[in-house]
Amino acid sequence: MALSARNRLSGTVQSVETDGLMAEVEIELDADQVVTAVITSGSVDRLGVEEGKELSAVIKATEVMVEN
Template sequence: MKLSARNALKGKVESLHRGTVTTTLKVATGGGDLITSSITNEAADELALKVGDQVTAIIKSSDVIIGK
């Protein structure tokens, strides 16, 4: 996967909360740091995200994009 974003942090999914339209997840990047991201339920389903998955939080401007 190639992206224009330069800020990519590897981490592990700590929690997932599925809402009506979006899924909120927390990603632990190490050292006690957590990144919270809100993505569409469709994206969460396509990525088949679950607690414990290794993911990359890709940060561009004020958005956090999750790639797996």
């Protein structure tokens, strides 16, 4: 199974904050950089996202901007 989204950054869940329908997940990448994802609480439950879990942040290339 492969997904067209070009970006897959592996890391460890640093924090999960669930609030009603939405949840904010902070993922610490290998190089001390942190990625924050806002996903539905339903997906947090379905994937069993919790502190310390290893997973990846996935991002479609057209959603990435560049800052100089």
